[in-house]
Amino acid sequence: MLQVSNLNVYYGESHILRDLDLGVPMGQMVCLIGRNGVGKTTLLKTIMGLIKPRTGTINFANQPITDLSPDKRAKLGIGYVPQGREIIPRLTVKENLLLGLEARRSRTNSQEIPEEIFALFPVLQSMLSRMGGDLSGGQQQQLAIARALMGRPQLLVLDEPTEGIQPSIILEIEAAVRRIIESTGISVLLVEQHLHFVRQADWYYAMQKGGIVASGATSELSQDVIQRFLAV
Amino acid sequence: MITGLFEALFNGISIGAVLLIAALGLAIVFGLMGVINLAHGELMMLGAYTTFVVQNGFKILGGPLFEFYILFALVFAFLVTAAVGFILERGVIRYLYGRPLETLLATWGVSLILQQFVRSVNWVLVIGIALFCLLFFGAMWILSRRPDFQRIRNWVVAVMLPLSLGIAGATGAFLGQSFQLAVTQPWFGAQNLDVTAPSWLRGGLPIGSFQLPYARLFIIGLTIVCVVGIYVFLQLTPWGLRIRAVTQNRSMSACLGIPTEKVDALTFALGSGLAGVAGCAISLLGSVGPNTGQNYIVDTFMVVVVGGVGKLVGTIVAAMAIGTANYLIGSGTLALLLTPVKPLADIFTFFATTSMAKVLVFALIIAFLQVRPGGIFPQKGRTVDA
Numbered sequence: 001m002l003q004v005s006n007l008n009v010y011y012g013e014s015h016i017l018r019d020l021d022l023g024v025p026m027g028q029m030v031c032l033i034g035r036n037g038v039g040k041t042t043l044l045k046t047i048m049g050l051i052k053p054r055t056g057t058i059n060f061a062n063q064p065i066t067d068l069s070p071d072k073r074a075k076l077g078i079g080y081v082p083q084g085r086e087i088i089p090r091l092t093v094k095e096n097l098l099l100g101l102e103a104r105r106s107r108t109n110s111q112e113i114p115e116e117i118f119a120l121f122p123v124l125q126s127m128l129s130r131m132g133g134d135l136s137g138g139q140q141q142q143l144a145i146a147r148a149l150m151g152r153p154q155l156l157v158l159d160e161p162t163e164g165i166q167p168s169i170i171l172e173i174e175a176a177v178r179r180i181i182e183s184t185g186i187s188v189l190l191v192e193q194h195l196h197f198v199r200q201a202d203w204y205y206a207m208q209k210g211g212i213v214a215s216g217a218t219s220e221l222s223q224d225v226i227q228r229f230l231a232v
Numbered sequence: 233m234i235t236g237l238f239e240a241l242f243n244g245i246s247i248g249a250v251l252l253i254a255a256l257g258l259a260i261v262f263g264l265m266g267v268i269n270l271a272h273g274e275l276m277m278l279g280a281y282t283t284f285v286v287q288n289g290f291k292i293l294g295g296p297l298f299e300f301y302i303l304f305a306l307v308f309a310f311l312v313t314a315a316v317g318f319i320l321e322r323g324v325i326r327y328l329y330g331r332p333l334e335t336l337l338a339t340w341g342v343s344l345i346l347q348q349f350v351r352s353v354n355w356v357l358v359i360g361i362a363l364f365c366l367l368f369f370g371a372m373w374i375l376s377r378r379p380d381f382q383r384i385r386n387w388v389v390a391v392m393l394p395l396s397l398g399i400a401g402a403t404g405a406f407l408g409q410s411f412q413l414a415v416t417q418p419w420f421g422a423q424n425l426d427v428t429a430p431s432w433l434r435g436g437l438p439i440g441s442f443q444l445p446y447a448r449l450f451i452i453g454l455t456i457v458c459v460v461g462i463y464v465f466l467q468l469t470p471w472g473l474r475i476r477a478v479t480q481n482r483s484m485s486a487c488l489g490i491p492t493e494k495v496d497a498l499t500f501a502l503g504s505g506l507a508g509v510a511g512c513a514i515s516l517l518g519s520v521g522p523n524t525g526q527n528y529i530v531d532t533f534m535v536v537v538v539g540g541v542g543k544l545v546g547t548i549v550a551a552m553a554i555g556t557a558n559y560l561i562g563s564g565t566l567a568l569l570l571t572p573v574k575p576l577a578d579i580f581t582f583f584a585t586t587s588m589a590k591v592l593v594f595a596l597i598i599a600f601l602q603v604r605p606g607g608i609f610p611q612k613g614r615t616v617d618a
């Protein structure tokens with residue numbers, strides 16, 4: 001589904017990602033772990049096209065996307081839930097959700113929010129006319145995931161969806177992501193610090209200093225790896 | 233005296249109305265892309281010239297249709313300036329995003345070019361430019377379908393640019409030689425032009441001892457239509473939603489699949505089109521010339537700054553306040569009102585010319601911005617740093 005090869009990314013002259021390779025197979029959930037500041041968000045931004053890599057290629061659905069702009073990548077079926085959620089603050093919740101429709105390939109003129117969104121995130125239903133910026137952190141996170149789903153993506157890219165959120169909401173978000181995968185069969189690339197959530201994934205990559213240093217099935221996640229790469 | 237004040241207020245508001253249409257365009261563009269377009273005044277001027285051309289066209293047609301030329305002129309002025317704005321954005325400004333100083337210089341250059349263009353435009357110039365565009369962009373378009381276009385692109389430009397320029401220049405020179413004045417005479421020249429208002433806009437609505445000129449009432453009505461139209465467009469249409477989203481968070485909007493380049497081009501065209509409509513309104517207030525835009529651009533910027541960026545209400549209040557203040561001071565009405573208070577009256581008499589009034593209003597605005605740097609209605613919350 002997604003294949004990143006030999007990626008090198010710089011911020012100015014500081015070398016952030018070094019010869020990085022990573023793949024997300026069709027219908028699987030892949031988790032990327034690593035301590036703060038190793039470059040996880042940078043990698044996801046590069047996948048979305050917000051940062052241009054100096055060398056390396058990114059392929060999505062057997063097609064090179066390295067030179068495409070972010071909006072074209074979104075239209076190809078990559079749904080992005082960024083770190084910090086990036087809800088558009090002075091738009092209502094409903095308008096934020098409707099923006100998610102932009103990524104659909106077939107134009108829909110309907111201004112209705114599909115029922116399955118509310119089934120996943122019931123809190124949103126009563127808040128449709130509130131300003132996005134006025135929601136709490138947990139509500140914004142659910143809105144951000146719902147917004148990405150509105151575009152019917154084939155790959156969902158989640159950057160620390162549980163950061164700064166109370167445990168009960170974390171469980172809700174976890175359950176929602178699991179249900180999304182079961183019902184739609186899409187692939188997921190997840191950056192996560194919570195061990196419980198990490199264990200939901202099929203495969204993990206561990207990152208250190210801008211490169212992948214370990215990977216494997218999450219069922220074989222060893223205590224040593226957990227200690228080294230997760231901030232628990 | 234009271235009637236004098238009322239009349240002055242009315243005239244001030246109608247000038248404020250023109251400022252408002254122009255400032256709307258400027259504010260939307262600035263809010264979305266952070267671009268300060270110094271050529272906005274010249275776009276207004278182009279709108280006024282378009283009105284003049286449309287008027288002449290309808291004069292030739294003659295008959296009762298002439299009475300309604302102004303409505304067509306509005307549409308044409310909008311379309312022409314929107315097209316110019318679109319070309320400006322695609323051709324120049326999009327390469328300068330995130331570089332405010334360069335954008336300022338470039339748009340200032342464009343404003344000078346546009347001023348000179350209307351002074352010297354003639355058939356030779358128009359045919360030359362059209363021929364050049366046809367040859368150069370036509371060649372680029374045909375060649376861009378070759379698979380190896382990216383590789384040979386620089387070569388194509390290096391060959392086609394001088395070639396098309398040469399052919400266009402030679403054709404122009406030849407036309408100039410063979411047809412002489414018929415094609416080399418400027419269309420407008422440097423002098424001011426007068427647009428004749430249709431008869432239903434002449435005269436005025438009598439109220440008591442004085443009358444409200446219909447032309448000014450028309451402008452106020454036009455402004456209301458524009459403001460409501462823009463509000464509805466931004467709040468209720470899909471493109472309006474896209475514009476608002478990109479204004480607040482450009483990179484996230486792109487990640488959601490919003491074509492930000494299209495949004496930029498469309499918004500710039502819309503803002504420019506509004507400048508054209510404002511220009512059409514100006515032509516009803518007095519004669520227009522190549523420098524007309526310069527007279528309005530400073531005030532228009534003041535409106536945007538005082539109103540606070542991104543706030544429709546602020547822009548409306550600021551436009552009315554600045555338009556009225558300018559007129560009250562400039563026409564001497566305020567000085568007349570204050571005759572009982574001798575020293576104040578002297579001060580305002582001193583400022584009672586159009587240019588001196590601008591000085592005073594400018595000083596007042598600077599004082600105001602010291603107190604409220606964010607404008608009348610500053611943005612609250614997270615969008616401020618965007």
Ligand SMILES: Nc1ncnc2c1ncn2[C@@H]1O[C@H](COP(=O)(O)OP(=O)(O)OP(=O)(O)O)[C@@H](O)[C@H]1O
Nearest residue numbers: 011014016034035036037038039040041042043083
């Ligand atoms: N805009 C920027 N300009 C310069 N350096 C940056 C920028 N953004 C991030 N960095 C640097 O790049 C490195 C990687 O940052 P990144 O945000 O990708 O880390 P992360 O793995 O997502 O961390 P966290 O777990 O805290 O979210 C950091 O050292 C950071 O200081």
Ligand SMILES: [Mg+2]
Nearest residue numbers: 040041042083
């Ligand atoms: Mg991060």
